[in-house]
Structure formats: structure tokens, C-alpha cells
Amino acid sequence: MTDRIREQMSALLDGELPQDEVGLLVRRLERDAALRQAFGHYVLAGEVLRSPGGPLASAGFAAAVSAAIDEAPAQADRVRPDAHAAGRWWSKPAFATAVAATAAIFAVLIVQTRVQPPASIAASALRQAQQAFAGPPVVHSSSPTAASSQRLAGYLMAHSQFASPIGRRNVWSGVLAADPSISRVSYESAGTP
Amino acid sequence: MKPMANFPPDDGSMEAQEPREDGSRPASGVEQSDLELVRRVQRGERGAFDLLVLRYQHKVVKLVARLLRDPTEAEDVAQEAFVKAYRALGSFRGDSAFYTWLYRIAVNTARNSMASRQRRPLDYETDLSESEQNAVASRMSHSDTPEASVLSEEIHQTVNEAVSGLPEDLRTAIILREIEGLSYEEIAAAMDCPVGTVRSRIFRAREAIDRSLKPLLD
Secondary structure (H helix, E strand, C coil): CCHHHHHHHHHHHCCCCCHHHHHHHHHHHHHCHHHHHHHHHHHHHHHHHHCCCCCCCCCCHHHHHHHHHHHCHHHHCCCCCCCCCCCCHHHCHHHHHHHHHHHHHHHHHHHHHHCCCHHHHHHHHHHHHHHHHHCCCCCCCCCCCHHHHHHHHHHHHHHHHHCCHHHHHHHHHHHHHHCCCCCCCCCHHHCCC | CCCCCCCCCCCCCCCCCCCCCCCCCCCCHHHHHHHHHHHHHHCCCHHHHHHHHHHHHHHHHHHHHHHCCCHHHHHHHHHHHHHHHHHHHHHCCCCCCHHHHHHHHHHHHHHHHHHHHHHCCCCCCCCCCHHHHHHHHHHCCHHHCHHHHHHHHHHHHHHHHHHHCCCHHHHHHHHHHHCCCCCHHHHHHHHCCCHHHHHHHHHHHHHHHHHHHHHHHC
16 A cells, blocks of 8 residues: 555545546545555544544444445445436326426417417418308308409408418418409519518 | 534534635535545445545434434444435435535434334333343444443544644644645645645644554554
């Protein structure tokens, strides 16, 4: 046992040993009983200096603790980081994933309810337009009039600012394809951005 | 975590630290060293836990002995506390200092021990058979026997004499470290010498004390 190792041990006791030297020293201490004994003496001396009087742990105390841990391997011989939480069903990954997924779904639903996206507005307008054109088959058996088509065109123009360019294009394509009576509506003339 | 106001660590490390701006106390070198050892235990290095036991065995035994009305069980309860700490170490996240966490386990273990003892039908004060007396004797902690008391006194005397006999630079370094709880850097500033010299002086002081203790303990 060299002085260098014992000096490292002294520094470890004071929390002054560089982290990259700790691992090797711990492993050395693990297999060197004499070194562990010296470590215990260092601790004892400090304890006596700091607080004279009072009971001290006996010389074999640390070894007894080690043996007690070894004697109960069935219960918890190995320390697992998640051992404490192992029995908690709410901490299991599957449950956590399910909670996260549920939260995500709720979040999406809430956002959709509160802020309908422009594409949805356009799609909704398209559905309304198609309903307006198609109408209930029993009540409206004929094709829509030019006036209703103009109202629809105005509606779409008024709302198209909320639609994305692709959405606008799709809406217009659908409307124009659905009613040949609407010859042309100038996109720019509606004053849209 | 609730602070253990009644049981502050007596290594002086608490006093040596300046509080942060947010009021919290920066982790001392010992706390960081403890945390490093804890991480190693969590990775399966059992030897690191043995070092934690060696470091805190006297503190925990003292604490438990103060808490128990019958201090003869101090070592048994302290041992149980360490075993519990080992088993629960996987859940230790380092939000508090390791010794604070360990002391809490020790306090709870002592409380449970006192509670279970109150439920026992047989008290040690009643007449005991010879085998029962032997059982009680075996339960008595080493630190409570008369021989242990004598040994404890001898240890205290030997350590104090060894420190008194140290050269001044070694004595100053070990006192500033062990009693005042200063870091190596603070000791270096106080003694106007390099940190490496402080480390060497403290080590040599410990070696000298160890040489005095060996005949007693081996």
C-alpha cells in the first residue's frame, strides 16, 4: 500500500479527490481490507476530534452491516434505480404512455374546438357550398340559380382569407367545378391578401 | 426535505459554506463526494456503500443512541438503518445531502424500534433465564459494555495526544479540516500555502494519528 493511495483516501474522505480518481480508489478499497481499516481509522480520528464523548460504532460495525446486506439477497441484493417505484402501477411505462397519449388527444380536441384551423373553415365552407348546391333532394330538385351561386361565391370570397393557398385553391376548384354557371371569379379582385 | 435541525452534521461542513443568492447552501466537497459514491452504488459498485458506512457509522450510532430510551440497541438499530438505506438507495435522487437522507432513515428506524419495543410483552427488567440473559447480552452494542467505554476513553485520549504531538503545520491543517470543516482551498488560503501542500499535511497528520491508534484497535 503506497502513501499515494492512502493520501488519495484521505482526500476522498474530505471530498477533495478529483472525480476521475474516485473509481479506481473505490475498487481498490473494495478488495483491500487493510486500506478499508485505515479509512475507518481516519474517520474515527475525525469523529473523536469533532465530538469528544458519546458512543462510537464498534470496530466490526461496518463489516456487520455488509454481512447483513449479503444475508438478505432475496429481498434486495441488488440496488436498482427503479426498485423503489417498481410496485407503483402509476409509474410503469405503459401507464405513463397511456396518460401521455390521452393528454395529447385532449389537447388536440381542445385546440380544435377553440381555434378551428383555416383549412377546416375552408373545408366547412366547401361542405356548406356542396350542400347548398345539392340541397335536400326532395325539396330542391333543380340546379341552383345564378343568384345563389353568386351568394356562394361572395361567401367564399369573404372567408377565403382564412384558408391556406392550397385550401383556397381546392375550395375554388370544387366550387367552380360544381357550378359551370359561375364563369370566373377574379381572385385578386376580391381584395384578398 | 425537512431539515434535521436537531442533528446537524458535526463535521463543520455546514458552517464553512456561504449561502447562494437563492438562499440554498452549495454542496460541500463531502456532499459531492457522497453523491459520487451513491451514484457508484446505484451502478452496482457495492464497495462504495461500504465507504459510506465507514464514513457515517459513528454519527448514526450516536444519533440512534440519543434517540433510543434503551441505548443498548443502538448498533442493531443503526445497522438496520444502514441496510434500509442500502435497499432504498435506488430511489435517492440527490435532492438533499446523503447524510440528511440517511439521518431521516435512522430516525424513522429508531422510532419504529421504540414502538415495537413498547409492544413487547417481556421487558428486560423482569427476571430472565440464563439463555435470555445471554440473548440480551448479545444484543447489547459493543459501545455499551464497560470494556467499550474504557476503550472509547482511551481512543479519545490517544487521538488528542497524537494531535497535540503533531508538528505545528500538520496540527493546524488537521484542526482546520476536522474541527473547523474548512475546504482544502480555504485551508490553503489560511495557511498561505498551495492546496497540494494542505492535502499532504492532512494526510500526514492522519497517518500519525493512525499509528497511535493501531495498537489500541488492532
